[in-house]
Amino acid sequence: MHDEEREIGAAVLDFGAGLCELTIWEKQGLVYTAVIPVGGHNITEDIAAGLSTPIAVAEELKVTQGHAYNTSYTNGTTIQVRGAGGRGTYNYHINNLYMIIEVRFIEIFSHVRSQLANYGINDSLPGGLVLTGGASKMPGLIDAADEALNMSVRIGIPRDVKELSTILNDPAMATSYGLLVCASMRYNTEIPRAKLPGGPPQQRGLLKEIVRKVKGFTI
DSSP states (O other), X not given: OOHXXXXXXXXXXXXXXXXXXXXXXETTEEEEEEEESOOHHHHHHHHHHHHTOOHHHHHHHHHHHOOOOGGGOOTTOEEEEEOGGGOOEEEEEHHHHHHHHHHHHHHHHHHHHXXXXXXXXXXXXXXXXXXXXXXXXXXXXXXXXXXXXXXXXXXXXXXXXXXXOGGGSSGGGHHHHHHHHHHHHHTTOOOOEEEOTTSOEEEOOHHHHHHHHHHXXXX
């Protein structure tokens, strides 16, 4: 989140697999947190149930062909979906996939609206909403959130990562990278780079780096 957004009041919605975390920020810092018990995997399960397909196929459909905003409906377009348990392949209108996804996002944004109201925000936040996490990459999500919440919405990606691996330029990595940066600042340490053969210094594997730091800080 940019300082300019926080100064006038903004929120972050981080999509996890099983839940979403909402945080509200103002000039003085973090002022409100809430957990929404719905996440990206719930969308996958909805697709699997709605199209009678295995979870793995549903996840692939979500990632490769999913769309969150209903104006994207395309009449006549069909997708082939493998049935569960060797039941063969079926053709579905892609609208069916879109509608399944849309319903779950509507539920999530309804929870967000309720949590904002709990904090006393009945209108839009001046600084808007920042979306992070894997599900935030869904096409059409910004428009869907903007319509449901009546506020400015953008996707959050890690900043100041020019020297790091391009994998970090991804909203799914925003929270993990933020935690690593905070730990680095707290303990006054640099985030080390690893020089790869034939190329400039690169960020080490993020997970390995987090594990290394956690082990180093454990008493």
